[in-house]
Each structure stands twice: as structure tokens, then as C-alpha cells.
Amino acid sequence: MPMESFPALIVRREDKSDATFAVEQITRADLPAGDVVIEVEYSSLNYKDALACHAHPGVVRQLPHVPGIDCAGKVLESTVADFSVGDSVLVTGYDLGSGAWGGYSAQVRVPAAWVVPMPKSLTPRTAMLYGTAGFTAAQCVHAIQHHGVGLKRGEVVVTGATGGVGSIAVALLAKLGYQVVAVTGKPEFSELLQELGAQRIIGRTEVDDESEKQLLPSQWSAAVDTVGGNTLATLLRSTAYRGCVAACGLVGGDTLPLTVYPFILRGVTLCGIDSAKCPREPRMEIWDLLSGEWNVAEKLEPLAREVSLNEISTEVAAMLAGKNHGRILVRPSE
Structure with missing residues (x-):
């Protein structure tokens, strides 16, 4: 029985032409190796993601590629005891969206060491409001x-x-x-x-x-x-x-x-300040602060707008031209 397909934003380059990106249907078998499969409810658009969409060599190591340097959602599959199916989790940094396929996909597979349990008081949406x-x-x-x-x-x-x-x-x-x-x-x-x-x-x-x-x-x-x-x-x-x-x-x-x-x-x-390789202990401390005494998610709501994978191209162009503002949340499943 064939595996169920889902959407992902794929960056490709044909021959020596400029890189292009488009939404394609892939399956879990296409995802890179890892310990935990996450159903991505939200990701976000960052400047690094905008560069990745055009295969900037300082960001993307090889093509084809899926951008998205952060994501949040629920665990679909886990080979480690630390995470169970249904757990709410988030991932930011490490190689997500640069050296490895990222969050602009309805599903991601990542090493367990990258995964952070969803902090109390945060949801996948508010976690990516921060991102x-x-x-x-x-x-x-x-x-x-x-x-x-x-x-x-x-x-x-x-x-x-x-x-x-x-x-x-x-x-x-x-x-x-x-x-x-x-x-x-x-x-x-x-x-x-x-x-x-x-x-x-x-x-x-x-x-x-x-x-x-x-x-x-x-x-x-x-x-x-x-x-x-x-x-x-x-x-x-x-x-x-x-x-x-x-x-x-x-x-x-x-x-x-x-x-x-x-x-x-x-x-x-x-x-x-380096976010991608921040060690786990200070990483957890920062997320505890953002979900607790430093929580400003409510203040950030007026800055947020949501887009689907099919709507990203407009936002990427605006970001690279310096015309964006606030937080752009990406819904990969839509």
C-alpha cells in the first residue's frame, strides 16, 4: 500500500539555472533520517528562510532542499523513549532548514536531540509566534x-x-x-x-x-x-x-x-548571539522564560499573519526587499 503523501516546499535547481521553489507532494519515505517524525502545525518565515528559498550557498548545503528553520506540532512517530506519539513539541535551529530539510513540510523527521517539549502555556502557534x-x-x-x-x-x-x-x-x-x-x-x-x-x-x-x-x-x-x-x-x-x-x-x-x-x-x-547551535541547557532556560515570566505572546499577536506554503513566494520577495514587518506564520498542512 503506497504511503500517504503530503505537501512540502521544495527548492530545486536545473543544470546551471537559478534555483526555484514550489509546493510538491512527497511521502515520509522522502524525509531524511532521524528519530522523531513531527506533524508540523506551524513554522515561520525568517530572513534565513528567504535566503534558503533561493538556495543561498551560505545557508543551503545541497539541493533539493526544504527551507524552514523552525517548526512546532505533534509527534507522529518516535524511536526514542523521550518522546511519544501525540506529544506537543518544537524545533528551532540546529541544521533544520539549512543542512537538513526543514519546517516547510507537513511532516519533518529530525534527531531527538533537536526536539524540545512544548513549554507550558505555549501552543504550536504561540511557539512559532516566537520561533x-x-x-x-x-x-x-x-x-x-x-x-x-x-x-x-x-x-x-x-x-x-x-x-x-x-x-x-x-x-x-x-x-x-x-x-x-x-x-x-x-x-x-x-x-x-x-x-x-x-x-x-x-x-x-x-x-x-x-x-x-x-x-x-x-x-x-x-x-x-x-x-x-x-x-x-x-x-x-x-x-x-x-x-x-x-x-x-x-x-x-x-x-x-x-x-x-x-x-x-x-x-x-x-x-x-548564535541561535542554531545554542546548547540544550541554556536553550531550555530561554524557552522556560518565554513561556513564563517573559511571555509577551499576547503583545505580539497584532504583528502576526498566517500564510500557506502556496503564499510564501510573495512574502519571501518582500522580506528580501526589506519590506516585511512582524511575524509571518506558515501553515504547511494547508
Whole structure:
């Protein structure tokens, strides 16, 4: 008896042509090896996924490929005792959606070590409302706290504030009581950012100083940067004594035009945030925070919209053009 088929978004390249992606029907036999099969109820769209849809060589290792760096749903099959059929679970990071087929499929098969039991108070939908973006934002905020930047030290600035990571970082910092300054090139979303908790909203040019000054006037107690490049260099040069900058993006560039003066004269810390390979113990701690005292899912609802696999192409194009905002939830089964 043939296995039941289900939809998946497959990225392919014929000969030397550009990569294309389309929804195809596959079966469980097509999935990569692993311990746990998950029925995917929700995934989400991240910048890395948009790159994967076009087979970006820095993301996708081989074709054909299924993007989707996170997913949440119920266990359909398990060869390990840690998970049983019907368990609600999530997966973010590791090789999902890059080295291995990802969440843009109605079913995924992954190693058990990648699977996280669904935290209390979260559902597959709210888990993906956070997704990799929320997990990354929470790590940024955790780094700022761990570095000892208290609430009375001054303003914390967040770049790319209408994006997935940035918007969740604004909400988390505001919930914890920080004075949040949101940076955006989309002033039409100012009201939404204020609802998330931003006390001030500024334009991109205010954190993009192209002068050759080694240090700039101290403005920020800490920063969450999703942009990189000269923006990150500007933030480091303008962060106050013993401040912390958590960096997690490079849409503005992957080089850092900077001297060592922010580090050796002001004691500024640059904390790199990596979500994919985060060890299990801190990974579980972050998800516990997001499902407990840091839970801002209700605040994020106005930012969310849902799409099917057939509707992803429009969103991918908008994201790569810098025209997206908020959280895009993907429903692979529809």
C-alpha cells in the first residue's frame, strides 16, 4: 500500500539555472533520517528562510532542499523513549532548514536531540509566534541582563525594530522595565512599536554615523542589533561605559569598521548571539522564560499573519526587499 503523501516546499535547481521553489507532494519515505517524525502545525518565515528559498550557498548545503528553520506540532512517530506519539513539541535551529530539510513540510523527521517539549502555556502557534526570531531576541535580552545592565542605567536601543527579532526584543525589554528606543526606517509602524513598549522611536540615520571618530557621545546603556555593518560600529562607539551590545544580524553588512577604543576605554562588551547551535541547557532556560515570566505572546499577536506554503513566494520577495514587518506564520498542512 503506497504511503500517504503530503505537501512540502521544495527548492530545486536545473543544470546551471537559478534555483526555484514550489509546493510538491512527497511521502515520509522522502524525509531524511532521524528519530522523531513531527506533524508540523506551524513554522515561520525568517530572513534565513528567504535566503534558503533561493538556495543561498551560505545557508543551503545541497539541493533539493526544504527551507524552514523552525517548526512546532505533534509527534507522529518516535524511536526514542523521550518522546511519544501525540506529544506537543518544537524545533528551532540546529541544521533544520539549512543542512537538513526543514519546517516547510507537513511532516519533518529530525534527531531527538533537536526536539524540545512544548513549554507550558505555549501552543504550536504561540511557539512559532516566537520561533527562531523570539528565541534569538530572548538570548539578546538575556545577554544584556547577564552583563549587569540594570534598568536605571539608561536607554536600550533596538535596531530593525519592525522585524521579527527586533519587534520581539522591544516587547521583552519593555516588559522587563527597560527604557526602549526603537530604530526603524518604517515610520508608519511607530504606533505599533509604541504598543510593544518603545518609549522613543528614531530613524536609521541616527545610528549610522559614517564619520571616522573613534568614539561618539555616550547614548545607550545597551543595544540589540539586528543589522550589523556600520550600524553595529556606530552603536559600539556610542554605548556608555560598561555597556553591552548584543549582535545577531548582518543585513547591513558583515564587516565592522571600528577601532578597539570602545572596548578598552569604555569597557563595552560585544556579545555575539548564535541561535542554531545554542546548547540544550541554556536553550531550555530561554524557552522556560518565554513561556513564563517573559511571555509577551499576547503583545505580539497584532504583528502576526498566517500564510500557506502556496503564499510564501510573495512574502519571501518582500522580506528580501526589506519590506516585511512582524511575524509571518506558515501553515504547511494547508
